Amino acid sequence: MTPALEVRNLTKSFGTVRAVDDVSFSVPSGATVALLGGNGAGKTTTISMLLGLLLPTSGAVRALGHDLVRDRYAVLHRMNFSSPYVELPHRLTVGQNLIVYAELYGVSDAKGRVAELADRLHIADLLDRPAGKLSAGQKTRVALAKALVNHPDLLLLDEPTASLDPDTGDWVRRYLEEYRADTGATMLLASHNMAEVERLCDSVLMLRAGKIVDQGSPAELLAKYGRRTMEDVFLDIARDRRAEPEAEPASDEVPA
Numbered sequence: 001m002t003p004a005l006e007v008r009n010l011t012k013s014f015g016t017v018r019a020v021d022d023v024s025f026s027v028p029s030g031a032t033v034a035l036l037g038g039n040g041a042g043k044t045t046t047i048s049m050l051l052g053l054l055l056p057t058s059g060a061v062r063a064l065g066h067d068l069v070r071d072r073y074a075v076l077h078r079m080n081f082s083s084p085y086v087e088l089p090h091r092l093t094v095g096q097n098l099i100v101y102a103e104l105y106g107v108s109d110a111k112g113r114v115a116e117l118a119d120r121l122h123i124a125d126l127l128d129r130p131a132g133k134l135s136a137g138q139k140t141r142v143a144l145a146k147a148l149v150n151h152p153d154l155l156l157l158d159e160p161t162a163s164l165d166p167d168t169g170d171w172v173r174r175y176l177e178e179y180r181a182d183t184g185a186t187m188l189l190a191s192h193n194m195a196e197v198e199r200l201c202d203s204v205l206m207l208r209a210g211k212i213v214d215q216g217s218p219a220e221l222l223a224k225y226g227r228r229t230m231e232d233v234f235l236d237i238a239r240d241r242r243a244e245p246e247a248e249p250a251s252d253e254v255p256a
């Protein structure tokens with residue numbers, strides 16, 4: 001089966017900064033994959049290129065079987081994204097924004113789809129509010145509604161639960177699990193929440209300074225680094241510690 005995403009030798013330079021440096025990976029259809037890395041590792045730049053929003057310096061991206069630079073209009077209507085860094089137009093209400101996006105994506109019953117999402121994502125009480133006057137957590141939920149408005153087959157999520165309280169964050173994760181189970185959609189998500197990654201993702205790509213420095217399923221990485229949590233694996237990889245279990249202190253040693 002054709003992978004939902006195929007990324008080959010993707011590179012993006014901003015002047016002398018190589019934000020993404022010769023990155024290659026593929027995401028099987030229906031999989032959920034995490035893109036992890038510390039601040040400035042290149043996650044947002046990668047996602048922007050995967051959306052066709054940013055032109056690569058070199059390399060190629062195929063999304064749902066189409067080249068994203070040459071053939072983006074064949075595929076963009078089957079993709080969507082959410083990002084805390086992209087604001088909806090502030091003066092329009094949440095409802096107006098969602099209708100505009102639904103119509104831009106050619107959703108046949110735009111009003112019906114927005115009402116359905118408002119109900120499912122518990123944002124009905126926000127529909128008449130200006131998008132610029134929402135709290136950070138409310139914006140995150142509205143961004144998710146926008147990301148799902150066209151029933152995307154390929155969903156790119158940049159920190160989908162940023163700013164959400166633990167209860168709402170848990171609820172959004174459950175919703176994403178249901179969406180995937182119902183639709184078979186493929187998801188690539190950048191996250192700083194390691195519990196979220198363990199829960200949602202089949203595999204993990206670890207970026208450091210624009211390069212993929214390790215990858216595998218959460219279970220494989222936990223075993224490889226001899227750790228109990230992805231938080232510890234993340235710290236090992238981000239701090240360039242080698243993938244081997246730490247020795248237990250001998251019983252007569254006093255821990256420092």
Ligand SMILES: Nc1ncnc2c1ncn2[C@@H]1O[C@H](COP(=O)(O)OP(=O)(O)OP(=O)(O)O)[C@@H](O)[C@H]1O
Binds near residue numbers: 014017019040042
């Ligand atoms: N438009 C730009 N012009 C110049 N440099 C940029 C630009 N966008 C990103 N960078 C640089 O590219 C590198 C990667 O940034 P990017 O935003 O992709 O990181 P990130 O992994 O998403 O980080 P964070 O977790 O902090 O969101 C950083 O060094 C950043 O300063």
